[in-house]
Amino acid sequence: MGLPIPNSKLGMWLFLGTEIMFFTAFIGTYIVLYFGSPGWPTDTHVTHISIIAGGVNTFVLIFSSYMVVVAHEAMALRNFDKAYKALLVTFACAFVFLGIKSYEYYGKFSHNILPGQIAENDEQAIDKVVQESEAASDEWLNDLVPGDGSPERIHIKQLAARNVAGAESELTQVTQQLKDMDGASSERQAELQQREAMWQAIVDNKAQIENWVALDAAVTKLRDDVSANRLTMEQTDERLTTLQADERFASHMAAVHHPHPILYGNLFASMYFLMTGFHAVHVVVGMILFAIVLSKGARLSEEWTDWVENSGLYWHFVDLVWIFLFPLIYIIPGFDRGTPGH
Amino acid sequence: MKRFWCTFFVFWPIMAVILCWVAPAQNWWFPRGASGTGAAMSPLGERIDDLFYMILIITAVTFVGTQIGLGYVLFTGARRSDAPHGAEDAEKTWFTHGSHNLEVMWSVVPAAVLLFIALYQMEVWAEFRVKDSFPDEVRTGPIAEVTARQFEWRIRYPGLDANGNPLELMPDPQPTDLYTVNELHVTSAEPVMIWLRSEDVQHSFFLPELRVKQDAVPGLVIPVWFEATKSTDYSWLCAELCGWGHYKMKGRFVAEPEEDLREWMQELQNEQMDDGVPDDVGDSQVAD
């Protein structure tokens, strides 16, 4: 006894019921956190939410959903060739969807809108500029003077680089010491060799090192001014712009982000990546389901009808989730863009 | 053997009832601490206890009733089991699929009882938690801010003005504030309120003798009020798992007459304001 539908379809529907609850947890959380966090970022310039991208993706998913029903209908009418083509289009749509999604993600990554990395107020934003500038400066130095990049080592390199004028004499000194040394501990020898390599690199890259020294001075000043509370965010931003405009170190400072505090930005980014991420995972699973059918190629036959129907149901569900994510993430928060808060 | 098992099942509820009966005398009941009797040491606590006893009576009656029922069916069932299937009428299995009237009865009666309990208690709950039902005395403001952290309590009092009267407690630390660690002094004259907050993980502010408990939630400032009826020391501990030291997170909770409290605060103020660096002392007292 039972319902007049096959087990596989019943099972799929029940599974979709559980999936609804799974996404309910995310979406419900998002809604209540949105209301519980006064000042949730809604300005799309700040959040880098692109309604166009979301809208196109909505369209792509709807179209793929349509293609799935076409495929299913064709299967039922035993037009396997048509079904195959329709599924191929669906698969391609899924690909496009993921492509656009990655483009959006890329935007978030390049603006560092990532959970746990976002400054939420001016102080944090200023601080982040300092930290990133220091990191950029360290990285540059580490490139110029190869070898161990541990903080202690970097510190030694910094001291040496600041003494670029005396580098040649230091180098001769170390070389001499190395020569004079015989029978001493190999540890000491290794240490001296390391220093020799360091000074050698400094001498070789003298011009560059001098540029670095200039940057180092600027960054140090920036840090000192910040910790003495002498800089506002705008001033910090200006300083950074100046540094980035300076052709001597422009390429190295390019990666430093301008101060860009987003109130509740970490929460926002977490929710964004959580919801769209799990949705994307579902898209990938759907693609696998379709890939299995597609791999049958010309051998696609009647026995796959249920499979196509059930993966179709799953795919429609993936579409459904997006139908709700689109207004919730892309449209509603974006209403009053430009004005702070809500 | 059947008789043995029947007795066995009747024996244990009897033991349970006896155990509960003797428990208060054995000091296995509400903590005797300050009262010596185990009675709650706050008016609200007394009402909680009353509620507890009321539920205890209801559940005890239910418990005894159901266990008697169980015992009865066991004994009669044991007797009947000797009889063969289809025996004389008296020993026959009662072939029935249930009784509508009985079902209605034993749904409606418990429903009424449960609904009664549910409605009856609301007032106490509201008084303890709903801000609008707080007693008037505590609406004027908190007397201290208690901040929980792993694994201690930090207390911030408002300082005293020139006349020795407490200032108002501001939401943020003031230079005049007074600090203690693990020691909370309150007046026993009237209900008082504190602000409860946590600096790291979740903790819980638990005064067993006063029947007060409230979790300290990171990010929230929760008002908790209580009234100690006797001037003495009470136990104060943490009731929410907060890490390895959870069990040892205890404090000294002192309720004392108004004058003693003033005196103590004055002393505290003198102590803290006396080392020459007026603006910083409060902080250095509680530095890590």
Next chain:
Amino acid sequence: MSIATPTAEASHDGEHHAHVEDKLALLKKIHTFSTDHKVIGVQFLITTMLMLLVGGALALGVRWQLAFPWESMPFFGSLFAQQGGQISPEFYTMLFTMHATVMIFLVIIPILAGAFGNFLIPLMIGADDMAFPLLNALSYWFMWPAIACFGASFFFGGGPAAGWTSYPVLSAVQEAAPGSGMAQTMWLLAVTFVGVSSMMGSVNYMTTIINMRAPGMTLFRMPLTIWAMFITAILQAFALPVLTAAGFMLLFERTLGFTFFVPGGLVINNADPTTGGGQPLLWQHLFWFYSHPAVYIMILPAMGMVSDMLACMSRKPIFGYKPMVYSMAAIAGLGFIVWGHHMFISGMNPALGMTFMVSTMMIALPSAVKVFNWIGTMWGGRLQFNTVLLNAVAFVSMFIVGGLSGIFMAAVPVDIYIHDTYFIVAHFHYVLFGATLFGVFGAIHFWFPKMFGRTMSETVGKWHFFLTFIGFNGTFFPMHLLGVAGMPRRYADPYLHPYLEHLLPMNQFMTICAILMGFAQLLLLGNFLISIFVGKECSDNPWHANGLEWSAPSPPPHGNFPSVPVVYRGPYEYSDPAQPEGLDYWPQTEPPPAPA
């Protein structure tokens, strides 16, 4: 003890005795990736029984510390040696966390749904297997990554340190419990794995029960066990995804820098202030949204099985079959709207607390209906005093205690005082061990003959019951008193507080009882394992029961029934005077007498 005592003579109902079954058929496949629901059931059963020992051993560690604080623990201490076998506070936290985790996720839930659900559902509804046998096998094998992760969490760092409820911030920020490191992460992963396992199971059970019933097996002819399994599966299907979702969130928060539960500005263990924007209460809501329905997941199947056992052993129909079904449905429905009663004291909105209080009170109602109907079932029956009945009666008796203590906690003002004290610990051990586990013990004895064609030893079974019952009540009843005395739970050393000092002897008594109860479980395991080989052989229907499963051979072959069974009546027609042959049972498959 007349009819319902298992006997070797099988002549009376020797339907299927043409073929001699290999009694070890199920056991022989236990290590294989079998898709046969009976093999999977037995796999689950044996795995969970072993896990019971593990979880119990951890509990004994807890009890040791409570009875002999800071004294070296024999055996165990040296296993996880810290300072000469002494239990450190971190270790204590890990002990009760893992105790609860193992008991709940690796014992109770899988033994009810996994072992008995799997074994019984197709047999009782007359199907040849589950709807999705492969998925079924996967749901068993997904237990193993979970077990591996739980196992790993013992050794990666000091073990998870946030209790089984895993409240953030403690569980979310590494600095808050420095020792827990990878262990807490592993724990979360493991919970996700058991979640996946249960998920696969529940979709499978629902589909099977809805779609694969034998002809004549209408919904209201299904045994209460099946109803219970069905409702449990529904609960799982709709509650579990929320926990899985929350688990992912906590996992990401812990490892990837996401933020959902940790607010900003917390200074934890002198580390940099946190920068998140989350809210700790969110986790509690999501967690209990699953974990309250989960406590009914942990008892409904036992309720169903106990109903079957009681009817059979009383030789009487279930009293009020439909009310029993409706009350289970009501428990499930209400079970979704009471989760807040775990958060009364947590700083939730007091008005919300009141709502949850009322719904919690109301959930006692269907439970009451069930209790009275069980008593009604036994009333006027011919009780067969065997191990099955004893355990089933213990279930009812203990459930009443556990349920009634729930009423105290449901009353919010009282919960202010008893929340997070041993009163709670007493409550849930009464329902979880006292009710569910006794039900499971009964079920093991009841359906063992179907699994292996032999019966378990009655004598050992009764000793096991006797010792467990005494040990259980000796351990857990006094916990009510400890709770009233204000002893908080999760305390490594309550005696640090003067007002609790005098409770030490009581705790020692409880520990002795716990050890007794622990060793009694070895009797069960021994009885189970040995009876598989040397138990008394029995007929296919040793209890003279009505259910469809008893019309299949023992153990049922692959495909279960020689031919498709046809169902003519409900499963509880015991002692029906209309039974044509004058028997006191009337199997569901027996065609009604032709009208004269």
Next chain:
Amino acid sequence: MAYQETAEGHHEHHHVNYWLIFIALCICTAISVVFDVVQLDRRLIAVLVLAVAVAKAQFVMRYFMHLKFEGAWKYVLLLPTAILACGLPLALAPDIGLHYYRTDVPQYRTAMREGIIPNEGGAPLEPEAGHADDHNHAGGDEGSHQE
């Protein structure tokens, strides 16, 4: 199983013009994007946009997922799910969406400083200068967060 004969007959053809449904969905999407551009009360827009989403979901479920042609079981399955799905956010709202107790976290202070929410707690709005890190205070001040 052998006697699960009921499975047949589900391949029968229902005449649905899927292309029309697809067009309808596209129009709905366009409408929601338009809402984003026009200036209306934002609460109204939120309701409208969600209504459009529900309408879209209706189309997808009824036609693409064939629910229109299924038996009564669809209600048994979907109604409880829908109730739970709506109930969960509703039940979370009083605690997470609103706040009964005063919230004191750095974000709130920033929000107060920027006038997004009224400064109810009376907390000072300007970040304190210098090093205040020995304030044992959760949301005590922003300055110390940079240490």
